[in-house]
Amino acid sequence: MGVTRSSLHAVCAAALVLTIVGPMSAQAPARFGLGRAATPAEIARLDIDIMPDGEGLPAGRGTSADGAATYAAKCARCHGATGREGPNDVLVGRLERDGFTFSQDPKLPHTIGNYWPHATTVFDYIRRAMPPPAPGSLTDDEVYGLTAFLLHANAVIPADAVMDRSTLPRVVMPARKYFTPDTRRQSSEKPRP
16 A cells, blocks of 8 residues: 555645744743842832823932033043034023924924923933943933933033932923823733734
8 A cells, every 4th residue: 555645745734843842842841940030139229210290210419510521531531522413412501482393393402401301301211321431320310410410501501400219209390280190090901912
């Protein structure tokens, strides 16, 4: 009795199913034996996000005068002597007229003074990402000082204002009124395909 074409197809199909389904039905190991659990200190070092209401701001303080020296030493090379020159992002600039005119003129730079909705975001970004050669290397006092320096340069706060965890969240940014919080409820249910 010889092998028929249909029986050969059946054997090939069964082999293909076993090849595909076999590995998929195997249980993944509970652990792969790589890495280790993060320590509480390691988690705390990375858990540095700052909320718009100031939640997460550390102790410390700074004024525009404090931030001027830090800016000259660690920021001016990339952002210019006054924050208006570049070569990297322009940080300082307020439009004389009131309004949010970026939709009409895309050439306008988005600066701290005319675009950012929360002063706490300035602190968070500087603390997390600046300066590029050594992000996260600034002390909290240096970050408060730089934040105060940039807010004053953008005519948002007076020169003698002290920025700390209680005063910084109370700063009202000129562009805040153009941003709306996302109040939609988050669903814990995964979307169905």
